Amino acid sequence: MRTLFIRVLDDVSITSQDTTFGVLDDLFQKLKYIRALHLSQICITRLPDSLGNIKLLRYLSIKDHEIQSLPEFVCSLYNLQTLDLTDTNISVLPSQIGNLINLRHLLVPLPRSVLLPRQFRNLINPHPHYLSLPSQLAFLPPGIGKLTNLQTLTHFNVSDEKEHCDIGELNSLMKLGGHILIYLSTHEDRFSNSKPPLKTKKFLDSLDLHWGKDGFDSLTDRNQAEWQLKYLEPHVNLKTLKITHYPGVRFVGWVGASSFTKLTHLVLQNCCYKCNKLPPLGQLPSLEELVISSMNGIRHVGREFCSMLMASPSSSQNKIAFPSLKRLVFDSMENWESWDGVEIGDFPVLHFIEISKCSKLIKFPLMYYVKEMRIRGCGALDVPILHSVTNLHIDVRTQEREWMSKCHFPTLRHLTLNSKVQIVHLSQKRLPSLKILKIGSSIELWVVMGLKNLTSLNSLIIEDCPNLKFKKLPATLQQQQVKLDRCPLFEKEFKEQQHMPILGEEEEEEEELKLLELRLGNYGEEKGEGIKASGVTTLE
Known part of the structure; x- marks a missing residue:
């Protein structure tokens, strides 16, 4: 036998834990020649000493949160190549772990909330910025530098303590x-005397730099964080970069440097609350996905976001910004008001853009190549036309009302609405190419005006709209092209429509207004106050 998998299927009592421990201890004494051992949910709090006798062991995986410490005898397993502790609660590794000179993969515990890169756990998440790391990240003991064959180290927790690894x-x-996560919970200068450790790591393709929320309050501390970021410059072969809670007042030069020709994924979240400028990320030639969130010091985004080079008609150095970017997300930028400096030719392959929870954003550049767009919780965007957008997902709130009433959507084919207002008015004039309309999760929505005029529509989907009233549909729309779910009022009247009298257009509009006034009046009586028709959003 060379490989052994052990798993206890059911929870065991304290009494039977002793039995399980004894069985494992006896088993490990007999199976001295196994090469791979996988222990899953074994429901014991410590490992039997006999495990240290399996000298030929090359692979050891422990997946049990009852295990909180790793005994020193594990450091005598000199042939060990993989040590997987990711699903344990171990916070400190054995002091002699540097003896495992053949170790190639050291997977230390990470909190379940930690987001790894896309190739591991979908790095480019539209909403990753709520991540917070607890202080129980495992510390590494001195001597890790002896593991010269190490190829994988899941994270490194920078510490002030001398008993922890420098x-x-x-x-x-x-x-x-x-991939490696480096967590910096301290502003102390613990590594000023060593050369930058990541710049020579040509095999490192994913880096997650995470600063602690506390301990960087003064200007001196923030300057120290800036020095730390400079010190942790990676090799130019890096493909994925994530920077979280960086407290410095500015980004250092390597962030956005064009020398990072292989960087394809980048996330900046909860960074630089004193910083008012984004780094020149448009210079990254291979960047495909970019997420920027919760950078509340940003009020204006200009040409510096695209390039450090100043635009000049006579300059031959002008380059297209973001030549490879396909997905762009701005999220929770509370003070962001304007974005300009985008020139014709920039973002040539940008397919998707999301603007979420940017309530003050008004000035927005024309995007000539974007196909898919998501708008949620933004201001009245100053965008008169969306030239190329074919798919739009929008949360209709009061803030979007003005923009929706002015914007023209000549190429839009798929529209998804989540309404927070009572009335939405759709217009065939502004939506001449609309094929699919989906309305969902809109408890407040009562009426969708103008449905009957959307003659290009060939699919209507309505879900979770309990208060939505039925309106006349386009004559070109067949019954089988309408899908209704959890919208009882609309569905009931839709089924009864063949029995309703046919009204002329003026009579129909008059009837709609009467129904609306009646409904609002009844609502006002229930609340003990008069209510006028409000919260109307129009695409007319």
């Missing part, structure tokens, strides 16, 4: 690759 030891790990 980050300078990473300089010895020249084979280190894959």
Whole structure:
């Protein structure tokens, strides 16, 4: 036998834990020649000493949150190549772990809330910025630098304590690759005397830099954080970068440098609350996905976001900004008011853009190549026309009302509405190409005006709209092209429509207004106050 999987299927009592421990202890004494051991939910709090006798063991995986410490005898398993502790509660590794000179993969515990890159756990998440790391990240002991064959190290927790590993030891790990999370909970200068450890890691393709929320309050501390970011500059082979809670007052030069020709995914979240400028990310030649969230110091985004080079008609150095970007997300930028500086030719392959929870944003550049757009919780955007958008998902609130009433959507084919207002008015004139209309999760919505005029429509989907009243549909829309779910009022009247008298257009509009006044009046009586028709959004 070379491989052994052990798992206890049911929860065991304290009494039977002793039995389980005894069985494992006896088993490990007999199976001295196994190469791979996988322990899952074994429901014991410590490992039997006999495990240290399996000298030929190359792979050890422990998946049990009852295990909170790793005994020193594990450091005598000199042939061990993979040590997987990701699903345990171990916070400190054995002090002699540096003896495992053949170790190639060290997977230390990470909190379940931690987001890894897309190739691991979907890095480019539209809403990743609520992430917070607890302080129980496992610390590494001194001696990690001896593991010169190490290729995988899931994270490194920078510490002030002398009994924990200095980050300078990473300089010895020249084979280190894959993904690493570096957590900086301290502003102390613990690595000023060592050379930058990541700049030589040519096999490292994913880096997550995460600062603690506390401990960087003064200007001196924030300057120290800026120095830390400069010190942690990675090799130019990096493909994925995520920076979280960076407290510095500005980004350093390598963030956005055009020398990072392989960088394809970038996330900046909860960074630089004193910073009022974004780095020149448009210079990254291979960047495909970009998420920027919760940077509340940003009020204006200009040409500097696209390039450090100043635009000049006579300059031959002008370059297209974001030449490879396909997806762009701005989220929770509370003070962001304007975005300009985008020139014709910029963002040539941008397919998707999301603007979410940017309530003050008004000035917005024309995007000539975007096909899919999501708008949620924004201001009255100053965009008169969306030239190329074919798919729009919008949460209709009061803030969007003015923009929706002015914007023209000549190429829009798929519209998804989540309404927070009582009335939405759709116009065939502004939506000449609309094929699919989906209305969902709109408890407040009572009426959708203008449905009958959307003659290009060939699919109508309405879900979770309990108060929505039926309106006349386009004559070109067949019954089988209408899908209704959890919208009882609309569905009931839709089924009864063949029995209703046919009204002329003026009579129909007059009837709609009467129904609306009656409904609002009844609502006002219930609340003990008079209510006028309000909260009307129009695309007319």
